[in-house]
Amino acid sequence: MIKSHWALATSLCLAWGAIAPALAQTAAPPPEKVLRYAFPVAETGFDPPQLSDLYSRIITANIFDALYGYDYLSRPARIKPNLAQGMPAVSADFRTYTVTLRRGIHFADDPAFGGRKREVTAQDVVYTYKRIFDPKTKSPSLSGLQEEKILGMDDLRRKAQANGSFDYDTEIEGLRALDRYTVQFRLEQPRPRFIHTLSDPGILGIMAREVVEKYGDQIMEHPVGTGAFMLAEWQRSSRITLVRNPNYREEFYDEQPDPKDPESVAIAARMKGKRLPLLDKVVVSIIDEPQPRWLSFLNGEHDLMERLPQNFATHAIPNNKLAPNLARRGIQMERVPLSDITMFFFRMDHPLVGGYTPEKVALRRAINLAYNSEEEVRLPRRGQAIVAQGFVMPNTGSFDPQFRSEMGTHDRARAVALLDMFGYVDRDGDGWRDQPDGQPLVLEYETLGTADYRELDEVLKKNLDAVGIRIVFRIGKWPEQLKAARAGKLMMWGVGLSASSPDSGPVLERGYSKAWGQGNLARFSNKQFDELYQKQSQMPDGPERDKVIQDAVRILVAYMPYKVRTHRIGTDLMQPWLVGYKRHPNAREFWRYVDVDTARLPKQ
Structure with a gap:
């Protein structure tokens, strides 16, 4: 009897020894999905209306959302709703655009909100567009938006220039929140392509007034949006780290590829129905010299070579074909004329x-x-x-x-x-x-x-x-x-x-x-x-x-x-583990649509 108990105990110990590693393996978190790549020039900051440079706008396009955006795979480019519930109601004379917002979309958490979840409303849209006209913002996008002729906006700006203070609370004819979720733009002249203005998150990503007022002159360092990512760390002109926004809305991959492009069709089939974003983190380095930027990609330190430096074109893509040594490594190429x-x-x-x-x-x-x-x-x-x-x-x-x-x-x-x-x-x-x-x-x-x-x-x-x-x-x-x-x-x-x-x-x-x-x-x-x-x-x-x-x-x-x-x-090169990348001619908010196949990552 004593021997029997001992045998049973031994058997249990042996069984536990076999099960424990499996349980530990099950409990281990999945590998973090990180996109790593480099910009060739330094950013200027992350307050959308103050920006004119491409690379800062890439960052803000992934932190903030505009009312509309572009289907990632459609060619030619096709606009689709983003923060908006559907396409705008447009008057026959192209002078009135009425937009209904989706409900239940929240900004990323920030101390400016006092610990509460902050929903996006029509008043946030009104405030975002008014900031472009505030003389204190000194927005390089002012002249472009002025040409849209939003009724009453120039008058509001002139009053601010005269008395030194922009009155955000004054309602104007051309930009009104009709209710909590409906915003209306009224324009002095016909603007058949005004929806393009509503589709640029890099400049007109929707912002919360309390965030701007809390951070004041430091707002370039404190971007708070509704986009898929949020700023985690910024080493100026060196390294920018962004992480997944835990408040990001429920969104699933449903991009519509050009049926004549087999590569896009394959991407859509592989990604369809996946919850966005697919990445956990994005790390952007600033490397102005082309050689170290290229070597970082070759050594597997970066997952994407966004715009192959022209200095290395003859080595990497002789006769505009991917070099055999790179092809053997599974590196992918995307080559398109840039707009x-x-x-x-x-x-x-x-x-x-x-x-x-x-x-x-x-x-x-x-x-x-x-x-x-x-x-x-x-x-x-x-x-x-x-x-x-x-x-x-x-x-x-x-x-x-x-x-x-x-x-x-x-x-x-x-x-x-x-x-x-x-x-x-x-x-x-x-x-x-x-x-x-x-x-x-x-x-x-x-x-x-x-x-x-x-x-x-x-x-x-x-x-x-x-x-x-x-x-x-x-x-x-x-x-x-x-x-x-x-x-x-x-x-x-x-x-x-x-x-x-x-x-x-x-x-x-x-x-x-x-x-x-x-x-x-x-x-x-x-x-x-x-x-x-x-x-x-x-x-x-x-x-x-x-x-x-x-x-x-x-x-x-x-x-x-x-x-x-x-x-x-533009020639972009991708490591074999980067999945779903496709250069869009206009949109810059591609991060949420790409994935990292962690099973293919090099072993450390």
């Missing part, structure tokens, strides 16, 4: 490169003709771009691939002839041209000084050297350069611009006189251009509007406040 332009501007109120007199226009046009955009595409960009002929971007409604203009022309002989004709000649025999009044002609161009920018700058210098124009490069930091450009302190600066909607019209803000210090960094002013800009904004899509847009582009080509250089081709 963007690269350009540099001439500050139009600068005494050297600005002005509207014939000799000043001739100088800018000569610089344009001297510059060889095809050489830029072939050498520093390694074929990852096409020469731009104007401002209209690929994947937008008015883009015409057959359009040609002087903007995309390289003609050194014509450049030399223009310079000679208008008195830009070498007067002191030092080999460099001088101004017509005999003063030195020295261009000052702001740049970053990283390897990829150095290659681009070499092409610019080589082409200007060839026509006798001296250029000096001033190396700085991107956020500071942006501030200086807005303040009108730079002579020339090279920037890129990406479309946030499939509409071709907003890019023309770069020449609109009321957008000085905002979108119009060149400070260009032309009455005829302004009239065309306003006219196209009220027209329905179609050939007539396309012609007005091209007429506006021709004015910019003639006066040359900007030299538009290229439209880039």
Whole structure:
């Protein structure tokens, strides 16, 4: 009997020894799903109305929600409800838009809410749009939203400018909360594409008033939205960590792929019905030099190589095909033409490169003709771009691939002839041209000084050297350069611009006189251009509007406040464990739609 009990105890111990590891294994939490990748330039902050740079807006687009958004897989781009219950009720004259909000959507928890769950209401929408017009916000998006002509909003701003305080509590005709969940926009003029304005969370993500009032001047550091992610840690210009928002609404993957794109169809089938977001965390590093950014991806430290550095295109995608060594590792490639332009501007109120007199226009046009955009595409960009002929971007409604203009022309002989004709000649025999009044002609161009920018700058210098124009490069930091450009302190600066909607019209803000210090960094002013800009904004899509847009582009080509250089081709590389990634031409809030297959992660 004693032996029997001992045997039983032994058997139980042996059984427990077999079961315990299994129980421990069952109890262990699943591996954390983390998306890791890098930005090539530093962020400026996370308060949506204060932003104009792409990379900060990527962060805010994933923290905040707009009323509408884009289906992640649909091509061409298709707008769908986000915070809204359905599509807006739109009047026949495109002047009244009425939106009903979904109920039960809450902001991320924050001390500003005093420990209670804070639901999004129509008043939050009203407050968010009013902040753009508050002079204290100094929003670079002001001119664009002013063109939507929201009734009463400009008057409210003027009163604030007069008395020093913006009255958020005054109700205006053009923006009203009809009830707790219904907001109505009334516009002075027809705006057929106003829904695009309602679909940009990077700038018009809905905010809570008590959060802005609690953090005041520190609001750039305290973004609180309703989006899938929330800011957990920020090491300025170094590392940004975001985590899943536990208050995020119940949302399931239901994106509608282009049936002609088998890759999108496969993604939709694999992801359909999954609860969003799929990731637990996103870690964004700031790595301005292309080589360490590329090596971080090759070494498996990053899951996504967002926009392969052009310096490595010949190694990673020879002949625009994924290199065999990368393919063997299971690395995936997504290569698409971007809805963007690269350009540099001439500050139009600068005494050297600005002005509207014939000799000043001739100088800018000569610089344009001297510059060889095809050489830029072939050498520093390694074929990852096409020469731009104007401002209209690929994947937008008015883009015409057959359009040609002087903007995309390289003609050194014509450049030399223009310079000679208008008195830009070498007067002191030092080999460099001088101004017509005999003063030195020295261009000052702001740049970053990283390897990829150095290659681009070499092409610019080589082409200007060839026509006798001296250029000096001033190396700085991107956020500071942006501030200086807005303040009108730079002579020339090279920037890129990406479309946030499939509409071709907003890019023309770069020449609109009321957008000085905002979108119009060149400070260009032309009455005829302004009239065309306003006219196209009220027209329905179609050939007539396309012609007005091209007429506006021709004015910019003639006066040359900007030299538009290229439209880039984006090549994204993904590690084999990153699932569901697809570049959208307009939307930036892709994080919630991608997953990490933890079973395929490298063993530590």
